[in-house]
């Protein structure tokens with residue numbers, strides 16, 4: 001039987017600023033009809049750490065910045081507890097436009113937006129990724145397991161060679177279930193161990 005050639009990878013600009021301009025004009029799914037702003041992602045990522053959340057909420061849709069609402073405040077505290085600043089990490093989402101009513105992004109929306117997240121990962125070349133919540137874990141790890149089962153388990157995937165990946169709970173979940181903060185702190189400490197960060201934020205051995 002004749003082999004069907006693989007679909008060509010969409011070609012995107014080969015730098016983050018160019019990619020952002022490209023994504024700002026995206027109309028690949030119906031979220032583009034209801035969004036106020038595209039939330040591309042932000043941070044310099046100089047620490048080598050990238051966070052992936054689910055998708056923008058109302059505050060993010062209004063400002064064009066990821067994780068600026070209540071869940072974002074908690075994420076900022078988590079980053080600071082690791083001894084890092086928001087500037088030093090990179091923060092992105094599985095979808096770049098707000099799903100109306102903050103619903104979970106549909107399979108079609110995730111699929112339409114995934115090439116942008118993949119391009120962000122390829123261009124940033126993070127060494128570590130923290131996946132915040134079930135949607136991010138399902139999209140990035142391409143599996144359907146519940147976050148409760150897989151959180152805290154380090155993964156490395158052939159698609160992302162050299163990147164250590166940690167799935168954990170989403171900060172919005174922690175706002176509803178503060179007792180889960182203990183698990184998340186344990187996951188963050190594992191990542192800090194990978195990064196050679198002590199609890200004071202110093203690089204160990206300094």
Ligand code: URA
Pocket residue numbers: 039053054055056057060065066067068069071072093172
């Ligand atoms: N929740 C997310 O998953 N991402 C955001 O940017 C904000 C809230």
